[in-house]
Each structure stands twice: as C-alpha cells, then as structure tokens.
Amino acid sequence: MDVEEYVVATLVIVVAVICGRLVAGRLRVPGAVVLVLLGMALGVVPWMHSLSVSPEVILLVFLPPLIYNAAFFSSPRDMRDLMRPIAVMAVGVTLATAFGLAAVLHLLLPSVGWPAAIALGAAIAPTDAVAASAILKRVGTPRRVLTILEGESLINDGVALTLFSLAVTAMARPLTPQEGVVELVKVVVSGLLYGAVVAAAVAWSRTRMRDPSLQLMVVLVTPFVAYIPAEMAGFSGVLAAVVAGFYLGTRGEGLLPPRVRVNGQTIWSTLVSLLESMLFVVLGLQLDAVAAAVRDHFALLGLLGVALATTAAAVVLRMALMLAVIPVQRVVRFLNLEVSSFRERIVIGWSGMRGAVSLAIALSLPATLGGEPFTDRGALVFVAGAVVLGTLVGQGMTLPLVLRRLGLAEEGARQREFLRADEQMSCAALGKVDELLREGELDERTADSLRGVYVRRVSQVRGLLDAGDGRARQRVDSGKAVHAQITQARRDMLMSMYREGDIDHEVFRAMSRDLDIRDTGTGPYGA
Secondary structure, eight states: OOHHHHHHHHHHHHHHHHHHHHHHHHHTSOHHHHHHHHHHHHTTSHHHHTOOOOHHHIIIIIHHHHHHHHHHTSOHHHHHHTHHHHHIIIIIIHHHHHHHHHHHHHHHOGGGOHHHHHHHHHHHSSOOHHHHHHHHHHHOOOHHHHHHHHHHHHHHHHHHHHHHHHHHHHHHSOOOHHHHHHHHHHHHHHHHHHHHHHHHHHHHHHTTOOOHHHHHHHHHHHHHHHHHHHHHTTSOHHHHHHHHHHHHHHTHHHHSOHHHHHHHHHHHHHHHHHHHHHHHHHHHHHHHHHHHHHHTTSOHHHHHHHHHHHHHHHHHHHHHHHHTHHHHHHHSTTOOOSOOOHHHHHHHHHTOOOOHHHHHHHHTSOSEETTEEOTTHHHHHHHHHHHHHHHHHHHHHHHHHHHHHTTOOOTTHHHHHHHHHHHHHHHHHHHHHHHHHHTTSSOHHHHHHHHHHHHHHHHHHHHHHHSOHHHHHHHHHHHHHHHHHHHHHHHHHHHHHHHTTSSOHHHHHHHHHHHHHHOOSOSTTOO
C-alpha cells in the first residue's frame, strides 16, 4: 500500500471507531466486541485486507500516549499511602502471572519455545484499570481498592514491557542470565533517569511559555519525547513515559493556566479513547490474516482451545494469587498488602481485565526473527486478542454483580464526595469575600452580591447531602435540566446579538468559548 492508501485506511478505521462506539452505546454491549467485529468486516474489503500495520508503529504511536496518560492522571497521595501493596501487586503478581501464563502456553504450544511464550505472558500479564475503574466508580467501591488497582496498572505496564523486551531479545539471540540481569538494570535505571530529565525539562519550558497553542503542542509531544528516544537508546521508554507523566501530572496546576488545562484534558481523553478503540479495530482487521497464517502451522479449533485455556488461566491465576495473600503474609511479614478483607481481595482479583496496552504489546511482536518470518506470531496475537476480549467481556460485565453480591457497592458515595467538596469550596469562597471586603478590595454592594451566590450554593449542596440517595439523584437531575435551559437561553441571546450585528465575530467566539469553559456541567447542578 502507498501513502495515500494508508491515509484513507486510517480515516476508514476512525469512522469505524465512531460507528462502533455509537452502536455499542445503543446496544449496551462492550465496545471492544463491536469494534473487533467491525474490523473483521472491514477486512473483507480487498484493499483493507492488504493493510499491514508494522509492530514498530504500534509501539511508537499507540503506547506512548496510553502509558503517559495513565501516569499523568494518577493520584500520588493515595499511591504513596499504599505503595507497598501496589509495588507487590505491580511487580510480584505481574511477574508471577507472566511466567505462569508462559508455562501454560509452552505446555499447550511447545513449538513456540520459551522466549516467545514468556513474551506473550508478559504481554497479557498487566491489567488495565481503565475499564475496571469506570465500573467500580459507577457502582461505588472502597477507595483503597480503586487506588491499588490504578497504582498497579500504572507500574505493571513498565514491568511487563521490560520483561517483554528481554524475551524478544532472547527470541532473536541466546541470552545468558548474567546478560539478562545487566540488560535489565540498564533498561530500568536508564529509563527512569531519562524520564526524570524529560519531566524536568518540560516543566521548566512550560513555565516560560505564554502562547496557549504552544503549550498544547508541548503537552501532546511530551509522551513521544519521553518514549521514542529512550527506546532508540535501548532504555525503557515505558518507564520514561511513566516518570514524565507522573511528575508533570502532580505539578500540572502550577504549570498550565486553567484554559489550557481544560483544553489539554479534553484533547487527551479524546486521543486516548480513539487510540484504544483503533487498536481493537486493527485486531479485527488482522484476525483474518492471523487465521490464514496459523492454518499452515496450527489447527484452528486447537488454537481456539489454547486461547480459551489461556484466558481461563489468566483469570484463575490472578484470583489464586490474591487468595494466597494472607498465607504468604503469615510467612513473609513485610509483604503486608493491607487488603485484609476477603471480599476486597475477591474484587481486586476479578478486576484483572486486560486492555489496550496488552493488545498493543502483542501486536508489536516482531514479524521476522533473524531475517526469517516469525511463523508463530499469528498464533500468539490470536491468543492475546482472545484473552483481552474474554476478560473485558466476561469479567467486565459481571463485576457490578460481584460487587453487589459481596456487599461492597457503595451507591451514591462518589456523588456525596463531590457534594462535600463543593460545600467546602463554597465556604472558602465566602471566607475570601469577607477577607477582600475587610482589605478594601471589594465594596459592600459587590460583596453582598457574591455572598448571595455562595450562600445559595452552600444551602443547595447541604440540602442534597441531607436528602436520601434517591431524592438527591432526582434533585441533581432536575438541577442539571434547569441549568441546561438557562445556559441555552444565554447562548440563544449571544447568537441573536451576533446575527443582528450588535457584536462582531471575535466577540462572539470569545463569549462562546467562555460559556463552554464556565458551563461544563461538572457540579451538582451542572455548573
């Protein structure tokens, strides 16, 4: 395919992503399944069927923003308080899962060899907390469980990709244990140091930029600057991107003005969602080619059995490791996971869905080894895709039921937390108004007007907190509906003034932008 065909193919995939997410939302089914099916349908088109996505493209285009985004929006305070269980989960459980799955795969498909089996084990070992967190936050669950899952997902990507890169190296040439240890230290330490340098450089440059568009450019290019040069130098690009994202995420409030932060978060959420969805469409596109490639070396039904067995092993192995926490802690005291509740361990174990990162790692398996075609690649990608889809659908759809059956669902807890924060913020605003009045920076009339706004806000929020969950939800929905009507009235008046020539286009655009930023619909009444 030439460049023009690749551009058109990318556009077709993006349109398929949009259609797939619309259909999944209407049918209330997992989006991953619909996207893979759409990818398979696109594979019937002759010129789409010939589309070949290089493993290097997967690594260099998809992984950096996915990894960086997860690190950027992590919670440093909560992770610091639970660093011991997070580290044990992210390192110990991930490595145990990777080698356990490698053993299962080598037992079922001995022809692939140990290095390739370990590479696939590393690809499907890390969990993806995005899907699990969305469900857990919606249904309601203890904060500690969420923090452990999100912290584990942040670190285990780096652990898994480091092991994956070592396994791929061993697939190309023999690697002694001593060489492996030296390579591991070099990859990890160098990646961490390089990520810290990139983070410091970006933080320094951001504070000296005044142009919002330039600041957004830096935001978009940072993950690639952290990842690509590190990989080219033989370091861990994943760890570099994690360090950069984590450092800049904890200092974002002071480095970027509010409008740039709002735009940046919108861009990132859209970009990450698009990339994750595109991976599933690409998997569907490659399934036909994968099936054709494996038919000459594996029986398709037999490979399907291997995929199902590997999926079951991934679920069972994680659950077994979580249930073994207490016996292990009794022997090794310092491995205190601080998850004493049996119910919480069940939830953490069942939340081990695999996602876009696992898919991206598997799709980055080399197509050739030593100049020869890597004939087992298709089988490994097929198994990885089955594990990702199986866990996303099977565990994702049943996780709310598991939470409710275990009595860990805290309906309305997140809404109450929003309301408490809103109450304290409004009280702080009242205190600041009084302070500015005493200092003479506000006149009495303006102060009374501002007090009225925040006093009403506090009264409304406290009324919601005092109401039952059902009544509070109804009042929130009613408040949002009223706010939407008021906002629309303001927009209609702005549009009318523009059409009648009372304001020019520049004022119209500026006021529209101001409405967009102020009326984001994030508060208890949608304001």
